[in-house]
Amino acid sequence: MYQTKLSLSCKTPKYRQIIQAIINDIERGILKVDDQLPSINELSEEHLLARDTVERAYRELKEKGHIVSVHGKGYFVAANEQKKLKILLVFNKLSSYKKIIYYAFLKGLGDKATVDLHIHHYDAHLFKEIINKSLGKYNYYVIMPHFFQHADKGEYMPTIKRIPKEELVILDKDLPELEGKYLAVYQEFKKDIFKALESTVDLLAKYRKLVLIFPFGEHYPVEIMQGFRLFCNCYNKDFAILENTFNETPSPGTAYLVVEETDLADLIKKCRGMNLKLGEDVGIISFNETTSKELLDITVVTTDFEVMGYMAATLLLEKKQAKVKNPFQVIRRGSL
Incomplete structure (x- = not known):
């Protein structure tokens, strides 16, 4: 027996x-x-x-x-x-970048698993509801722990801790306060932004001021602001952080780090209307690579979303409990 x-x-x-x-x-x-x-x-x-x-x-x-x-x-x-893996995938939102991660994740899994996708919309209470209804029904729980900027960790950490570590996969943002071994493929936003700006210090030298356009209500990681401030302080750069470009008038000698694509479009339009040349009068760095930014010759700071999804799937199938930092890079173009 x-x-x-x-x-x-x-x-x-x-x-x-x-x-x-x-x-x-x-x-x-x-x-x-x-x-x-x-x-x-x-x-x-x-x-x-x-x-x-x-x-x-x-x-x-x-x-x-x-x-x-x-x-x-x-x-x-x-x-x-009957033993095909069952995986719950919980994203904070479903953007074009998240879709890249999703399809790369499915590709990496092949026919070895079925995946159910849920969206928590940055809401810790909705996230808790999703997890509580799903515990015990899946082999793995793959989550993106991005929540409202004002959310207290006490609103979502207890929920995450309920997931057995051997079944937990963290994507995009690691949680250093989470104890034990678990699988994570993540960005390190503060260090990534600092190092990205540091790698372009030769191009930024001609700009006297740096401006971060950071939409406070859009739930982007606050570590982006921290990395930006750290760089400006370390390199003695005059800087500002604005919520959007609505009241901003571009001026020569200013370089912008733009998170949201609507602000990028508005900034380019204003520069053209004022006959300011990108890369000479005004500098622009945008977040996350797209085909349109390549065609517009816009410098970008970006992670490799396809690698993130595929790597998470591969390590999951190999039953690894490792923390892997996802590749992050600067693509230099004419706008800086």
């Missing part, structure tokens, strides 16, 4: 120990297709566990496709075709 190996002295909840022990034995070949598991009563008696604890573990194993129940006979290891 199969016996589970549990480390009952550790802090991991007992039902999770049962789940992980059975999954590990299936993966190692100790448990094979159609092998029968101990009954709920047998397992609870063997390890002096509450019956509800074992029942919860078996229920989650069944929901994830690892085991099946046969009425009147008990629980058995499921056939291979």
Whole structure:
């Protein structure tokens, strides 16, 4: 008769120990297709566990496709075709960049998994609702932890901590305060922006002032502002941070770092109307690469969204619990 190996002295909840022990034995070949598991009563008696604890573990194993129940006979290891990974993917929003990550993630997974996509719209309460309804139903939970700028960490960190570390994948923004080993493919916004601006210091030398156009109500990472301020202070640059370009009149000797594409379009239009030449009179750096920015000869700071999605899928399939910083680069063009 199969016996589970549990480390009952550790802090991991007992039902999770049962789940992980059975999954590990299936993966190692100790448990094979159609092998029968101990009954709920047998397992609870063997390890002096509450019956509800074992029942919860078996229920989650069944929901994830690892085991099946046969009425009147008990629980058995499921056939291979029933064990395709189930993944919950929770984005903060669905933009053109997020779509690149999404499709790269699906490509990296191939036919080894099915993916359900949910959007939490920066709302910690909606995020909590999504996770609470989904816990135990998926093999992996892939989340983007971007929330409202005013959100307190106490509104979303407890929810994230409920996800078992071996099932958690963090995308785009890491959470250093989250303890334990988990998979993360992330940007380091503060350092990335600082290093990006530092790499263009030769081009920025001709501008006496730098202006960051940062839409405060659009939920962009505040670390962008921090990296910008750090660079300006380190290199003694006069600077300003504006919410949008609505009341801004471009002036010669100013370089702009623009987050939102509507502000980029407005700034280019104003410069053209004032006969200011980009790259000479006024400098522009935009966030995130697009075909239109390439055609307009706009300098960009950007991460590789395709690499982010594909790498997350690859590491997930390899069962890695590593933290990987996603590539970030500056593409120099005529606008600076």
